[in-house]
Amino acid sequence: MRGLLLAAGLAALACAQAAAEAGRTAAQMLQRPLSARAVGLGEAFTAVGGGVDSLGYNPAGTARLARPELGSLYNRGFADDSFGWLGYAHPLGRAVLSGGFMYYDAGTVALRFSDGREENRAAERDLAALLAAAVPLDFGLCAGASVKVFRSRLAEEAQASGYAADVGALWKSPLKGLDLGAALQNLGPDVKFEEEADPLPLTLRFGAAYTFDLSGLAWFKDGGFGFSRFLVSADAVKIRRTPDLLPAAGMEMGMDLGDGGSGSLRAGYMFSRSAAAFTVGAGLRQGRWSLDYGLGAMKQLTNEHHVSLGVRF
Secondary structure (H helix, E strand, O other), rough: HHHHHHHHHHHHHHHOOOOOOOOOOOOOHHHHHOOOOHHHHOOOOOOOOHHHHHOOOOHHHOOOOOOOOEEEEEEOOOOOOEEEEEEEEEOOEEEEEEEEEEEEOOOOOEOOOOOOOOOEEEEEEEEEEEEEEEEEEEOOOOEEEEEEEEEEEEEEOOOEEEEEEEEEEEEEEOOOOOOEEEEEEEEEEOEEOOOOOOOOOOEEEEEEEEEOOOOOHHHHOOOOOHHHHHHEEEEEEEOOOOOOOOOEEEEEEEEEOOEEEEEEEEEEOOOOOEEEEEEEEEEEEEEEEEEEEEEEEEEOOOEEOOOOEEEEE
């Protein structure tokens, strides 16, 4: 009976994880975005120094944070599943220390047994905690690392736990506005539920981000175009057991809204993906508060909505 329950749970997860890339790996929750801003940029975020936003892509991205920051994300998926994240980063001397918690709920699955009984079970429940540290170094270089511990339970019957580590670097190049980043994510042992073990989704990321401000141009000064600050980013991603390199690109346009406020619009594209492709997003900043929204447009299923709320102290 246990094997039947686990098989049913895994079948449900096949639907819930349709957005995952080809190839079977464990702990798919570790690949989920932790920022609606990153979603809007097509998840091309390896070289973007985004504070708490960076923890899902490059732990070195928090090193430039000047003030403590609290960030959160909520995502409701196409299969009635949900994901949540709460993270905090705190500058402490030369280092920035971060921590956070995430959960994943895949909804319920209806099981029918050989004796005719039917029962609803939780398809999957995942929990994870993260600790990270980042430091600025010489010559515009930043380095960071994080450790994640997680637990996953399938069909209320099979359970597994494990740990993973990320390392990353971010470099402010001599060319003004150009940052380069690299990260290796999800280093750790295989995850075993019953007899068979699956590897973690080991991920290698390379990225570039270029920011520029055109507010000094006469046409922008005269109000010819409201948006004057721009960010262009691009990533190349390789995930274990995924045969193809997965490029992504994004663009953000920002404008001032007066009284310390600002707004932004974002768009991105995730190439060679089986599910999410075109993404869009928007953000509002007012004082120390921020609100971001990201929409992942799925090729075969419905859209995925991500909402982030953050505050800097």
